[in-house]
Amino acid sequence: MIRSSLPFIFVMMCFYLSAQNKTEISTNKKLVLEAVAKQKEKMIAMSDQIWALAETAFEEKESSKILADYAESQGFTVERGVAEMPTGFVASYGSGKPVIGILGEFDALPGISQKAQSVKQPLEEGAGGHGCGHNLFGVASLSAAVAIKDLIAKGDLKGTIKFYGTPAEEKFFGKLFMARKGLFNDLDVCLDWHPSAETKADVQSSLALVDFIVEFNGQAAHASADPWNGRSAVDALELYTTGINYLREHIKPTVRIHYHIQHGGDVVNVVPDYSKIWVRVRDTKREGMEEVWKRVEKMAEGAAIMADVDYKISLVSGLHEILVNRTGGEAMQKNLEYLGDITYTEKELEFAHGIQEATGKPKKGMDATINPLEETKEHPGGGSTDVGDVSWLVPVIRLGVTTAPIDTPWHSWAVVACGGMSIGHKGMIQASKALSMTMVDLYENEKLVQAVKTEFLERKGDYQYKAILPDGPPPIPVGSN
Numbered sequence: 001m002i003r004s005s006l007p008f009i010f011v012m013m014c015f016y017l018s019a020q021n022k023t024e025i026s027t028n029k030k031l032v033l034e035a036v037a038k039q040k041e042k043m044i045a046m047s048d049q050i051w052a053l054a055e056t057a058f059e060e061k062e063s064s065k066i067l068a069d070y071a072e073s074q075g076f077t078v079e080r081g082v083a084e085m086p087t088g089f090v091a092s093y094g095s096g097k098p099v100i101g102i103l104g105e106f107d108a109l110p111g112i113s114q115k116a117q118s119v120k121q122p123l124e125e126g127a128g129g130h131g132c133g134h135n136l137f138g139v140a141s142l143s144a145a146v147a148i149k150d151l152i153a154k155g156d157l158k159g160t161i162k163f164y165g166t167p168a169e170e171k172f173f174g175k176l177f178m179a180r181k182g183l184f185n186d187l188d189v190c191l192d193w194h195p196s197a198e199t200k201a202d203v204q205s206s207l208a209l210v211d212f213i214v215e216f217n218g219q220a221a222h223a224s225a226d227p228w229n230g231r232s233a234v235d236a237l238e239l240y241t242t243g244i245n246y247l248r249e250h251i252k253p254t255v256r257i258h259y260h261i262q263h264g265g266d267v268v269n270v271v272p273d274y275s276k277i278w279v280r281v282r283d284t285k286r287e288g289m290e291e292v293w294k295r296v297e298k299m300a301e302g303a304a305i306m307a308d309v310d311y312k313i314s315l316v317s318g319l320h321e322i323l324v325n326r327t328g329g330e331a332m333q334k335n336l337e338y339l340g341d342i343t344y345t346e347k348e349l350e351f352a353h354g355i356q357e358a359t360g361k362p363k364k365g366m367d368a369t370i371n372p373l374e375e376t377k378e379h380p381g382g383g384s385t386d387v388g389d390v391s392w393l394v395p396v397i398r399l400g401v402t403t404a405p406i407d408t409p410w411h412s413w414a415v416v417a418c419g420g421m422s423i424g425h426k427g428m429i430q431a432s433k434a435l436s437m438t439m440v441d442l443y444e445n446e447k448l449v450q451a452v453k454t455e456f457l458e459r460k461g462d463y464q465y466k467a468i469l470p471d472g473p474p475p476i477p478v479g480s481n
């Protein structure tokens with residue numbers, strides 16, 4: 001008797017707990033959920049527009065304008081062209097403390113144009129595509145900021161909300177230039193999300209990286225008639241990459257080194273006098289990255305000596321790893337749990353299966369379940385983001401939301417396809433809800449803001465942030481002003 005009634009009691013308890021959970025949110029949280037729901041059509045329209053434009057790094061003129069104009073129409077004060085970036089902007093509303101920031105990206109990737117369908121076919125041959133879902137990213141964050149603004153306007157919440165339109169995340173790391181200008185310095189807490197194949201409060205770090213260019217300059221000569229008069233810049237380049245590849249045996253497993261040969265001579269009968277290589281070093285911690293960075297730079301000198309040529313190293317930029325904030329992550333997690341799983345229609349699941357079939361993945365469909373908050377890994381895998389730099393200046397609370405099927409190859413046509421249809425839209429709206437609810441937590445609960453800040457200070461220690469950037473303005477392509 002006892003055994004058979006246990007499952008029943010368990011089910012009733014779960015029902016009671018989830019029913020209780022559903023009724024436990026504050027009035028302000030209910031209001032932001034309504035405010036996001038009210039913006040749904042506008043959100044879809046904006047994200048679809050940005051999706052179709054698919055403008056790449058620092059070329060996002062129309063995409064940036066769509067978001068900045070919307071912010072302005074909602075009563076935000078918008079400062080455009082911040083940090084010498086024509087497509088960067090900051091939209092602010094309200095006054096006083098707390099000052100909560102939220103990040104929004106909107107740049108696309110080159111060459112992966114795709115229609116919103118599960119069969120690979122470009123929308124426009126050779127054009128860009130939103131293979132990282134940034135069309136959803138910017139819109140969800142801005143709509144969450146608008147929901148908060150509504151409450152500040154009515155006097156239900158006190159403080160300031162700032163939306164950051166952050167360009168060129170995929171190539172030039174726009175947030176670095178904003179960070180260097182001190183644009184995040186007045187924030188108490190910042191929020192951020194990213195489209196993903198899973199939904200979770202993100203408490204994992206990212207990889208620190210550095211990008212630099214090495215150029216070798218030698219002496220041209222006839223490759224057959226008088227090669228002894230030549231000093232080959234490509235010899236130096238080959239010796240350099242050989243050195244890098246020997247080094248791989250002696251670096252920690254967390255380190256990654258990539259390179260891209262950008263110039264390796266022009267013709268076979270000339271001893272090449274010029275070569276150029278773009279090198280990237282990553283590690284899970286900035287200190288580890290810096291150690292390998294120094295060694296890899298030094299090797300350029302060695303290669304130049306061997307080939308008897310000159311060399312030049314130019315720093316492009318570097319990224320910090322994410323400084324995790326678990327206190328903020330826990331607040332985000334509770335809101336995600338309240339919102340529950342995203343549900344999909346048969347048609348959407350069919351779309352997901354189509355994408356999985358086309359990319360050679362098992363037909364596992366979608367995963368939008370809310371799992372318990374993860375342990376933070378000491379050495380995470382994955383990529384890098386310029387959000388990392390923001391996270392050393394101000395605590396950043398992060399979120400990932402499902403906008404693509406399980407195992408979808410990222411930065412690919414498949415992500416572009418999902419970002420232009422309802423699977424992407426649903427994730428965008430879910431993200432906007434979770435972000436705005438978590439912001440309500442921060443405005444309503446000063447102790448939470450303090451706890452988030454305390455954790456930030458403990459993790460940061462006495463490190464004084466400095467952007468890894470050469471002096472001078474951002475590399476805006478000619479004609480982009």
Ligand SMILES: [Zn+2]
Pocket residue numbers: 132133134169194
């Ligand atoms: Zn991205």
